[in-house]
Amino acid sequence: xxxxxxxxxxxxxxxxxxxxxxxxxxxxxxxxxxxxxxxxxxxxxxxxxxxxxxxxxxxxxxxxxxxxxxxxxxxxxxxxxxxxxxxxxxxxxxxxxxxxxxxxxxxxxxxxxxxxxxxxxxxxxxxxxxxxxxxxxxxxxxxxxxxxxxxxxxxxxxxxxxxxxxx
Numbered sequence: 001x002x003x004x005x006x007x008x009x010x011x012x013x014x015x016x017x018x019x020x021x022x023x024x025x026x027x028x029x030x031x032x033x034x035x036x037x038x039x040x041x042x043x044x045x046x047x048x049x050x051x052x053x054x055x056x057x058x059x060x061x062x063x064x065x066x067x068x069x070x071x072x073x074x075x076x077x078x079x080x081x082x083x084x085x086x087x088x089x090x091x092x093x094x095x096x097x098x099x100x101x102x103x104x105x106x107x108x109x110x111x112x113x114x115x116x117x118x119x120x121x122x123x124x125x126x127x128x129x130x131x132x133x134x135x136x137x138x139x140x141x142x143x144x145x146x147x148x149x150x151x152x153x154x155x156x157x158x159x160x161x162x163x164x165x166x167x
Contacts, residue, residue: 018064
């Protein structure tokens with residue numbers, strides 16, 4: 001009696017051989033004599049239960065083969081590490097971007113501070129000019145008003161002395 005297992009390319013061959021070894025004894029005990037004299041497909045329905053049980057058991061190689069389970073865990077760790085590295089690279093890019101933005105903002109703040117100092121000086125100069133102009137205007141108006149009054153008062157005072165001198 002011979003048994004065969006058909007698997008996919010990625011299914012480990014040692015697990016398929018383990019399945020054949022595990023299946024051979026119960027199958028030969030149950031169908032050994034019938035298998036020797038069986039015609040094509042005559043045992044299909046009778047052996048379906050035992051074959052489906054083993055197919056289900058060996059469907060996931062990681063459940064019956066320690067090496068496959070270990071390989072699966074290693075693959076999971078690889079995927080997780082790749083995800084972590086990708087996240088770390090993304091975080092590094094974001095940190096670099098934030099540092100660049102921070103430098104740009106710092107430069108803009110320095111430019112703003114310099115321009116505000118220059119503007120403050122210009123405004124101070126304009127305020128001083130306006131104050132000088134207003135003071136000059138007020139002094140000019142006072143001179144225009146007070147000089148003729150003082151001149152008249154002097155003339156009047158000088159004219160009054162002359163008249164007293166004739167008395």
